[in-house]
Amino acid sequence: MKYMDVSQELMLLKKRAKAFSVPLAQEERGEQLAVIRFLLYPETFAIPVASVHEVFSLRDLTVIPGTPEFVLGVMNYRSTIVPVVNLKKLLGIREAGLTEMNKVLLLRNDNMEFGLLCDRILESGFILQDEIQEPPASLSKLGLEFIKGMAGPQTILLDGEALLNSRRLIVDA
Numbered sequence: 001m002k003y004m005d006v007s008q009e010l011m012l013l014k015k016r017a018k019a020f021s022v023p024l025a026q027e028e029r030g031e032q033l034a035v036i037r038f039l040l041y042p043e044t045f046a047i048p049v050a051s052v053h054e055v056f057s058l059r060d061l062t063v064i065p066g067t068p069e070f071v072l073g074v075m076n077y078r079s080t081i082v083p084v085v086n087l088k089k090l091l092g093i094r095e096a097g098l099t100e101m102n103k104v105l106l107l108r109n110d111n112m113e114f115g116l117l118c119d120r121i122l123e124s125g126f127i128l129q130d131e132i133q134e135p136p137a138s139l140s141k142l143g144l145e146f147i148k149g150m151a152g153p154q155t156i157l158l159d160g161e162a163l164l165n166s167r168r169l170i171v172d173a
Helices: 006-020 087-091 141-146 160-165
Strands: 032-040 043-048 052-057 071-077 080-085 103-108 113-118 120-128 147-151 155-158
Touching: 032 087, 032 103, 032 113, 043 160, 071 113, 080 103, 087 113, 087 141, 103 160, 141 147, 141 160, 155 160
Parallel strands: 043 155, 080 113
Antiparallel strands: 032 043, 032 120, 052 103, 071 080, 103 113, 147 155
């Protein structure tokens, strides 16, 4: 069996990557928003990557009595106590129960940090800014302040900054 040295392997890998890459024309791309798509069954949501600090599995959740209904509990993550928010309660989506598949999106900015419960992470990708539409009137008015719009026919785009800056998440309104 013949072995290549590291520089030959790197050149081969770069050559293959260049052969498989297909650059889009700048005018075709437009302004893009990097997002993480996730499932809150039965709805698909997306949130800008800029608002998400980390993604991890839900584990060792401690329920705190007397907290607002949308606060699922707190968890110790890397020696930090992180509140976990159940967006289904804020948006009026039917509950399906917790499973070992649940994930937490850790949202963070200079003023706030909390976990956002989701049923499953679907993918990370991009949404064209030009294609973001107003949310349909059929969506619950309950959490409309946290929705930026619709990305395609089936994805609800959340406003990460609105979630992180909301006084409603600090004090139950």
